[in-house]
Amino acid sequence: MYTSSVLALASFAIPSLAAYQPVWNYNASNFWDNFNFIDSADIFTRGFAQYVGIDEALSSGLAKINNGKVRLGVDSKNTYSATSSGRKSIRLQSWGNFDNGLLVADFAHVPVQGCGMWPAFWVYQGERPITPGAYSEIDILENVNVHTANTHSFYTAEKCTIDIQKGNLVPEKSTNCHWESNGPSSQGCSFNAEDGTFNQPFNDQYKVIALQVESERMRIWHFKKNEVPADLNSANPNPDAWTKTPTVHITPKSCDFHKAFQRFHIIINITFCGSWAGDDFNNTNYAGQCAKRTATNDCKSWVGNHPSDFANTYFEFNSIKLFQRA
Template structure:
């Protein structure tokens, strides 16, 4: 089943180097996922070079020079939330560089609504440690059970509200360059009442209609992830009023949980490695050409 049809989509917002800090809030908050991270405020981020613009691109990165106490507050990083919220979108994220496939990292591009998990969460780009395949996940209040539409990725869990929304329902991409070091291209996410689809196009394969500003998902072929079902095909009961988030986390519930299997040869804990090896994270940054939202 394909959700995309040949609708006309209207551009409602472009985020780029010209308006990024006017359009996003730099969130100086404690990490909800208990990572070894210190999300700094906008002044600290800009003065230390964690956020900057050059060559019409937006850079968002982390401290990759300081040796830290593994029992301390964590490594300086950034978390940004769009000031505008959306219900339904066709979001086109043109990404020149993503945080690298490095042990200790947990970066993500995602969106979510108020009163989590009541308004849902869509994780578009996310994984941990040395992963190179993207894991796309929905989190909801209890009751949203999905099934796979036509997709190239592999579906795991189907109960998006399991564990109070913490577990989520997920699809893992079959593209080994869709996350981390080799990511360079466009992520396109279509969120409609009837479902949510996600495509990834490497730089060499971006559809012409995206490049010319007239995106037509009906012509893009099979998406990496296609979530259908939920409440008899009505996702609106579980997803609304989403802000767009970029963040770079360290350790935390997911990366810590995978540490022994993926990275245990480097240090006994994720926190010890992240604290003692700042140079490992010089490629832990987002470089964004633009994010465009159509409706």
């Protein structure tokens, strides 16, 4: 098992002077050894999910190895009262953390099905309700309900403005990535990916998402199944040689990326309803798409009473790899 002391390898070298080297390779052979299963209600997003520990996750099949792939899903058999903690699900956090590097997720399947779901694959330092003074987050794969475009958000407790080299900001967001508990609704640098990068369209077309975090820039790529760079199968990938244009490419304007974005743990979770997915049932953010589809504005009741709707709400990973500069 890797530990944070082992992983504090990164030095913010000039990119041209150092090649990437493999540090992590999490896959079916070692996944359970490198992640902690958080056993609690979802207090983080006010979501309708009860996260289970590793023993229950494995015995119930919410977590399992499936044909050499790591599968992480939710209970799709039982009903739940709207007054309960929510549908049983998973939230994993890597034991190790990293400051910079190239994080590559090779997906066999991302969660689908629709109304009520809120899956996320992301990295963070410090959960906002617990340690707001030492907080940073990058959302790598995240959206809700029936939407078909991925979103990316960058948040930090540090003062941090950016320059956008590539990327389309979410309309209500800004180029100020600073987050504070009483800050404006526009805080955080959030970007829309192209349509087809979330939900079932992702599974139909895409395979890999890569995040590069360095002191001089941060970039995110989506790769379709037929366009994954060959060097991602090697020990020394070189993002500067990739021909695919990143979805997001940001550089610091008034920000120390090294200080603002560091000590990241990988998080994988699937929640329901809450402060984002639940809005769709109340005709607020998304013109009531799920209210129309389900004929209700009660997200918790819908999710609690329709277990079979979430049979395909699961992640399946071929691998998660981290490369860092020597």
